[in-house]
Amino acid sequence: MAWSTQQLAELADTTVKAVRYYHRIGLLDVPERTANGYKQYKVPHLIRLLQIKRLSDLGVPLSEVAAMGRADEDPDEAIRALDAELEATVARLNRVRAELAVILRHRAPAYVPPAFAPVSRGLSDRQRSLLLIYSTVLSEESTEEFRELLSEPDHTDEEFEALPPDADDAAIDRLAARMLPAVRRAREKHPWSKDPAADAPRGAKHAEHTMAEAMVQLYNPAQLQVLKRLAALLAEDAADTSYGTA
Structure with missing residues (x-):
């Protein structure tokens, strides 16, 4: 069984535009085409697309997705680095929320230092x-x-x-x-x-x-x-x- 680009995108809950972009940057292999020129995606393409989407949802930059998929890459190291980045992001967002709470409590202009x-x-x-x-x-x-x-x-x-x-x-x-x-x-x-x-x-x-x-x-x-x-x-x-x- 093979799927069209539209069908593959729907299965992975993404868009045709995203699939084409992954082709362009080398993250997703371009499948064989039928005699009339239509792409034919198979299970390996779906698996790879789901992997890309999962890593992207976790916050992994697309520039690092390819490296995380290599056999010689240590996934634990990459995941720890990502976790550290997310920890810093959460700390920054919590700080911003605390500052907004002070600004709202005193009805101060948003640009005023807390x-x-x-x-x-x-x-x-x-x-x-x-x-x-x-x-x-x-x-x-x-x-x-x-x-x-x-x-x-x-x-x-x-x-x-x-x-x-x-x-x-x-x-x-x-x-x-x-x-x-x-x-x-x-x-x-x-x-x-x-x-x-x-x-x-x-x-x-x-x-x-x-x-x-x-x-x-x-x-x-x-x-x-x-x-x-x-x-x-x-x-x-x-x-x-x-x-x-x-």
């Missing part, structure tokens, strides 16, 4: 963009410190976010002065904030450059002037402290 999900709803789009970049270049420890810092907002945060780009020098100086006490408290409670990039995985210089570039492009000119003024005030604090201990 560590920031609890505080993300109170942040502006600009702040979310910054934390996304920061979490990419900072270490896990520094990212966690940053999350704790964000969970302690100050009343001047909203004023800073709302500062128009054409704010005058007086408004910039006043806001910087009002923000200074909060920044001082944050630095005392979170010494990490004085040098957040110190333990960056790709180096402090890379992290600092990336973070600075993000701030320049995300904040408006007036906000950048406030940050510059704040840095000057903090430098004065450091100078006064050094002078007092000299």
Whole structure:
């Protein structure tokens, strides 16, 4: 008895397109043809097609199916390698599910790193963009410190976010002065904030450059002037402290 391509595909619960593809890549031998040109598949073809389908269903890449069918190939080794790959895949999927659960619980945007999900709803789009970049270049420890810092907002945060780009020098100086006490408290409670990039995985210089570039492009000119003024005030604090201990 012989089967047509369509009949063989139906027996193996696959498609004619798949059978032809297996022929093309050398996994399934092309059968003899009848006088009128039709292929005649027999039991060995069905067995091989079922083997291919079974291995494929197990997750074996088609590029490795041929090797697993060789007599000199150790099937246990190939199966152990496949099992290790599947274990890694399951671990990744479980991690993704856990992260999605955190995002759903806090109704946070999907792109927000899970560590920031609890505080993300109170942040502006600009702040979310910054934390996304920061979490990419900072270490896990520094990212966690940053999350704790964000969970302690100050009343001047909203004023800073709302500062128009054409704010005058007086408004910039006043806001910087009002923000200074909060920044001082944050630095005392979170010494990490004085040098957040110190333990960056790709180096402090890379992290600092990336973070600075993000701030320049995300904040408006007036906000950048406030940050510059704040840095000057903090430098004065450091100078006064050094002078007092000299």
